[in-house]
Amino acid sequence: MNEIEQRIAELNKLLHEYGHAYYVLDNPIVPDAVYDQLLNELIALEKENPSLIYPDSPTQRVGGTPLQGFKKVTHAFPMLSLSNAFNELDLRDFDRRIRQAIGDDFSYVCELKIDGLAISLRYEDGIFVQGATRGDGVVGEEITANLRTIRSIPLRLKEPVTIEVRGEAYMPKKSFEALNQSRQEKGLELFANPRNAAAGSLRQLDPKIAASRNLSTFIYAIGGDGEAYGIDSHAEMLDYLETLGFPSNKERKFCETIDDCIAFINMWTENRPNLAYEIDGIVIKVNRYAHQDELGYTAKSPRWAIAYKFPAEEAIT
Numbered sequence: 489m490n491e492i493e494q495r496i497a498e499l500n501k502l503l504h505e506y507g508h509a510y511y512v513l514d515n516p517i518v519p520d521a522v523y524d525q526l527l528n529e530l531i532a533l534e535k536e537n538p539s540l541i542y543p544d545s546p547t548q549r550v551g552g553t554p555l556q557g558f559k560k561v562t563h564a565f566p567m568l569s570l571s572n573a574f575n576e577l578d579l580r581d582f583d584r585r586i587r588q589a590i591g592d593d594f595s596y597v598c599e600l601k602i603d604g605l606a607i608s609l610r611y612e613d614g615i616f617v618q619g620a621t622r623g624d625g626v627v628g629e630e631i632t633a634n635l636r637t638i639r640s641i642p643l644r645l646k647e648p649v650t651i652e653v654r655g656e657a658y659m660p661k662k663s664f665e666a667l668n669q670s671r672q673e674k675g676l677e678l679f680a681n682p683r684n685a686a687a688g689s690l691r692q693l694d695p696k697i698a699a700s701r702n703l704s705t706f707i708y709a710i711g712g713d714g715e716a717y718g719i720d721s722h723a724e725m726l727d728y729l730e731t732l733g734f735p736s737n738k739e740r741k742f743c744e745t746i747d748d749c750i751a752f753i754n755m756w757t758e759n760r761p762n763l764a765y766e767i768d769g770i771v772i773k774v775n776r777y778a779h780q781d782e783l784g785y786t787a788k789s790p791r792w793a794i795a796y797k798f799p800a801e802e803a804i805t
């Protein structure tokens with residue numbers, strides 16, 4: 489490798505590491521000025537040596553030309569929906585049904601239900617190759633170019649695995665307020681809520697617009713069976729996603745009983761306004777895969793999971 493190739497390889501490695509710390513771990517290890525200076529150096533070197541541009545270089549996040557339309561993509565594994573619970577009685581019914589099926593020796597994992605747009609990301613040998621919306625759960629829209637602009641989505645994983653993951657793309661509350669403020673000043677129609685703003689941004693044909701919307705993601709599931717990756721519980725799967733370099737939401741709790749889940753729900757009902765992003769509920773999943781396999785699925789959703797939905801907020805008149 490000559491000096492330029494070495495420097496380009498080194499800059500890609502450094503910028504991946506710094507970008508992961510900043511956008512995924514929310515814990516920068518260098519000042520922004522240092523990151524920008526290295527990025528500008530890489531942009532200049534790539535301009536002089538286009539044959540040395542890595543496909544997953546951080547300079548390759550925002551594509552050039554707008555798309556004509558979105559292709560349809562059939563998910564390798566259907567993206568299922570969750571059945572809903574609206575009150576404590578629904579939650580205790582859910583818990584009772586599980587006990588009747590598998591006995592009492594099991595536990596739950598509770599997670600925040602992110603109010604965004606469900607997405608599916610495909611990686612081959614660790615490289616991000618395709619991203620899609622949920623669509624109807626079986627067929628979604630291919631929005632790879634727009635998802636590449638989201639800095640928390642790794643373009644290369646820390647392991648060269650072939651994997652399909654699911655998560656939620658969302659717009660932080662502060663970005664939503666700033667976006668609507670600027671739209672108001674331009675006399676444009678406002679977005680009703682961060683979820684619509686995130687969905688609208690990812691449906692743009694020009695990736696430069698998506699890139700300007702400061703979207704982020706949380707990744708929370710592997711498509712297909714996690715056993716293929718040597719994992720045998722939901723909690724371990726979430727940790728595995730983090731080791732691969734995905735952003736996963738840290739506000740999750742291992743719960744022994746449905747009472748612990750209800751306490752978690754009550755705490756977040758109270759604390760929800762303090763989050764930097766919107767959530768519309770709490771997702772409760774039976775933790776061990778062996779138990780999930782025993783419980784199985786109904787026609788459209790897993791029997792081992794439920795989404796508690798917060799009461800719709802009273803419209804502030």
Ligand SMILES: NC(=O)c1cc2c(N)ncc(C(N)=O)c2s1
Binds near residue numbers: 569600601603656771
């Ligand atoms: N429809 C679904 O299966 C899910 C939807 C969501 C969501 N919007 N946010 C978080 C999770 C999670 N942590 O499992 C899930 S799962």
